[in-house]
Amino acid sequence: MEEMLQKYFAEEFTPLEKRELLDAVEKDPELREEFCRMQNLKAVTSLFPASSDAETATTRLLKWKRKTRHSTYSRITLYAAAMLVVGFALWGLLQPLTRTLPEEPSSYMMEVTTPSNRTKSFRLSDGTIVWLNSQSVLRYPNKFSGKERRVELIGEAFFEVAPNQEMPFIVATGQYDIRVLGTKFNVFAYKDCNVKTSLVEGSLEVISPSPESDPVRIRPNESIEWKNGWQRSYFEDNEFLLWRDGIYAFNDVPFIEIVNRLELYYNTTIIVNNEELQQYRFNAKFRQDDGLESILKTMRKIFRFKIEEDKETNTIKIE
Amino acid sequence: MNRVIPESDNGLKITRERFDGIYIAYFSRLCRFARTYVLSEEAAENIVQNVFMFLWEKHRILQIHTSLSAYLYTLVKNRCIDYLRHQKADLEYRAEQALKLAALEKLDTGLIPGEDIEETVMAAINKLPSKCREIFILNRVEGKKYREISEILDISVNTVENQMGIALKKLRKELEHLI
Numbered sequence: 001m002e003e004m005l006q007k008y009f010a011e012e013f014t015p016l017e018k019r020e021l022l023d024a025v026e027k028d029p030e031l032r033e034e035f036c037r038m039q040n041l042k043a044v045t046s047l048f049p050a051s052s053d054a055e056t057a058t059t060r061l062l063k064w065k066r067k068t069r070h071s072t073y074s075r076i077t078l079y080a081a082a083m084l085v086v087g088f089a090l091w092g093l094l095q096p097l098t099r100t101l102p103e104e105p106s107s108y109m110m111e112v113t114t115p116s117n118r119t120k121s122f123r124l125s126d127g128t129i130v131w132l133n134s135q136s137v138l139r140y141p142n143k144f145s146g147k148e149r150r151v152e153l154i155g156e157a158f159f160e161v162a163p164n165q166e167m168p169f170i171v172a173t174g175q176y177d178i179r180v181l182g183t184k185f186n187v188f189a190y191k192d193c194n195v196k197t198s199l200v201e202g203s204l205e206v207i208s209p210s211p212e213s214d215p216v217r218i219r220p221n222e223s224i225e226w227k228n229g230w231q232r233s234y235f236e237d238n239e240f241l242l243w244r245d246g247i248y249a250f251n252d253v254p255f256i257e258i259v260n261r262l263e264l265y266y267n268t269t270i271i272v273n274n275e276e277l278q279q280y281r282f283n284a285k286f287r288q289d290d291g292l293e294s295i296l297k298t299m300r301k302i303f304r305f306k307i308e309e310d311k312e313t314n315t316i317k318i319e
Numbered sequence: 320m321n322r323v324i325p326e327s328d329n330g331l332k333i334t335r336e337r338f339d340g341i342y343i344a345y346f347s348r349l350c351r352f353a354r355t356y357v358l359s360e361e362a363a364e365n366i367v368q369n370v371f372m373f374l375w376e377k378h379r380i381l382q383i384h385t386s387l388s389a390y391l392y393t394l395v396k397n398r399c400i401d402y403l404r405h406q407k408a409d410l411e412y413r414a415e416q417a418l419k420l421a422a423l424e425k426l427d428t429g430l431i432p433g434e435d436i437e438e439t440v441m442a443a444i445n446k447l448p449s450k451c452r453e454i455f456i457l458n459r460v461e462g463k464k465y466r467e468i469s470e471i472l473d474i475s476v477n478t479v480e481n482q483m484g485i486a487l488k489k490l491r492k493e494l495e496h497l498i
Contacts, residue, residue, distance in 0.1 A: 002484075003484075006480070006483060006484055006487060010458065010465065010483065012464070012465055022414050022415060022418070025414075025418065026414060032418070032421075035418055035422070036418070036421055036422035036425055036498075037422075037491065037495075037498045038487070038491070039355065039356075039418070039419060039422040039423075040422050040423075040425065040426045040497070040498035041487065041490060041491055041494060041498050042355045042459065043352050043355040043356065043422075043423075043426065044352075044426075044436065044440050044494060044497055044498060045440055045443075045444060045455075045459055045460075045490060045494075046348065046351035046352045046354075046355060046459060046460065047348045047349075047351070047352055047388070047392070047436070047437055047440055048348075048440065048441060048444050048456065048459075048460045049348060049460070050347065050348075050351075050460045050461050050462075051461065052347070053343075053344075053346075053347035053348060054343050054344075054347075056346070056347045057342060057343040057344075057345075057346035057347050058343055060346060060368075061339060061342050061343060061346070064368070064371075
């Protein structure tokens with residue numbers, strides 16, 4: 001009978017065998033007792049973690065959230081938690097099993113997005129720290145494997161890449177790829193913009209979008225962008241990186257350029273119908289969470305202009 | 320380990336920050352647990368999802384005085400009991416369902432003071448001889464059939480069956496007080 005029970009709970013029986021077992025259990029109180037114990041044993045041992053648990057649960061959780069749109073949730077908590085748990089699963093829970101279980105937990109892509117007036121920072125599985133400016137998307141694998149650590153960016157991000165000589169870290173943008181081994185740099189890569197890479201520390205290579213030219217190396221305090229060819233420039237202070245602390249700093253920048261940035265950060269269209277204002281240069285620092293309206297009103301104190309907002313078309317007219 | 324242990328007598332609070340981590344750490348395991356009692360995958364998932372919806376709605380006011388795992392397993396257990404009591408099964412399944420209910424009502428989901436069901440079970444499984452443990456995990460945790468295991472490990476189905484028998488005997492003894 002023991003064998004029958006084992007077969008039943010392994011779900012390796014024919015319908016006839018099952019019928020026989022259930023009949024026998026009904027007649028024999030002792031066997032019934034044993035059935036219950038084996039059933040409960042199966043239940044409690046099922047809480048041992050399986051290799052795909054975290055992945056299944058993450059998918060389910062994302063689906064649930066998308067459906068209910070918990071407004072108070074920030075998605076980053078989920079991703080951070082997912083990373084944490086995947087990390088735990090890999091290093092903690094499954095450690096004693098790695099020798100015995102042939103399969104590795106599979107790899108899948110994660111995505112972090114930022115809304116307007118919000119900056120996020122988080123850590124990838126290799127230890128790289130990423131800051132993500134507003135209205136940006138970073139896609140990355142839950143764990144890095146193979147020859148390179150590859151992530152995809154739309155928007156603006158600052159990377160502090162964990163050194164790993166064997167596995168270069170690659171940022172893929174809409175225009176070109178950036179390859180590093182371990183360094184600090186900023187990538188400005190909003191949709192339909194020229195992608196600008198600025199190196200703060202270490203060294204970095206940009207891979208040309210046209211196949212004829214070789215990769216180009218840049219030095220700290222140097223920026224590079226692609227406009228049908230590489231264009232280098234230099235920066236002296238790191239104020240443009242203050243966005244990581246939620247501050248937008250503009251140093252002697254024409255109004256139209258500031259406005260172009262604000263359009264990206266706040267996902268809106270701003271039309272400036274005043275040429276003099278367009279070229280007027282501002283020295284200003286704004287707090288990201290002040291919001292677009294407050295930023296424009298502050299600038300209006302320096303140069304008078306009229307703001308007209310059309311909520312339906314998400315457009316702001318300035319005259 | 321991703322287990323949250325009460326830090327004070329005030330009990331454990333599930334914070335919003337912790338919620339996602341708890342979900343990811345427990346969802347699949349709770350489903351596996353529920354699935355051993357209820358007869359469909361779908362019913363098991365619904366029960367577990369409802370437990371998490373309850374947690375999400377009430378997290379502000381909940382105070383948990385046992386270990387988190389004991390608390391979660393108890394919530395799932397109670398909902399499975401409800402389900403089994405109210406689900407009208409076909410004649411064919413009625414006897415089976417009644418047995419499952421009887422078993423579940425006997426199960427102690429770890430409200431024994433000073434003992435954590437999760438820790439006890441992990442320790443018992445990890446104590447199995449390595450071959451035995453590997454086969455047990457492949458079958459019961461990873462859901463592989465005897466035949467699949469025999470192929471993965473290149474051993475006979477008979478060996479798999481025997482090793483499972485040994486594992487079950489040892490675990491049954493080790494976890495007797497729980498089941």
